[in-house]
Amino acid sequence: MQTEKWLQHSFEFTLPASRFPSLLERLRGTPARLDERTRGVPRERLTRAHPGRWSAQENVGHLFDLEALWLRRAEQYLAGESELAPADLTNRTTTNANHNARSIEYLLSGFRAARLRLVRLLMDADETIVTRTALHPRLKRELRLIDHAEFVAEHDDHHLAVIGALIR
Numbered sequence: 001m002q003t004e005k006w007l008q009h010s011f012e013f014t015l016p017a018s019r020f021p022s023l024l025e026r027l028r029g030t031p032a033r034l035d036e037r038t039r040g041v042p043r044e045r046l047t048r049a050h051p052g053r054w055s056a057q058e059n060v061g062h063l064f065d066l067e068a069l070w071l072r073r074a075e076q077y078l079a080g081e082s083e084l085a086p087a088d089l090t091n092r093t094t095t096n097a098n099h100n101a102r103s104i105e106y107l108l109s110g111f112r113a114a115r116l117r118l119v120r121l122l123m124d125a126d127e128t129i130v131t132r133t134a135l136h137p138r139l140k141r142e143l144r145l146i147d148h149a150e151f152v153a154e155h156d157d158h159h160l161a162v163i164g165a166l167i168r
Contacts, residue, residue, distance in 0.1 A: 017146055020145075020146050023150060024122055024123065027122075027156070030115060030156040031116075034060060035112075037163055038167075055100055057102075057104055058097075059163045061094055061097055061102070062091065062094040062099075063156065064114065065094050067115060070148075072085050073085055074121050075121070077125075077134060078125070078129060082135060086138070118152075122145075125145060132145055136148075136151075
């Protein structure tokens, strides 16, 4: 089955604030799921070129690349800013990073450290902050911090599914 393109993904964003701790656990678990998905996979398979697509390892690198944006947006919620930082929809950082030249261990450990920073920042958010809104620049709608967390978790799952398909 073909994986839906990320920019075609639609969102409901109806989770109650009480689900925020569960979302944090989902976000905290992504590094372990990435590690499990790539452990023991030969480098040649991880870095295999796919016409018009990133390799499995480049997808891992992409997740690492976006952690700075996710952290920046979380900080914006905490600061009470009204509009979130935009993403580079061309994914220039990932395209130019040459993630296939790096070791998978480097990418996984960098992602794990960056994700832990994000989760630690969000752990102490109370309901007022969890439900605070800001304008998402691409979706052109107000999102709560919990919606941002769901967006990140969905993005993680999307790339985990892509990585799994590429490895198979």
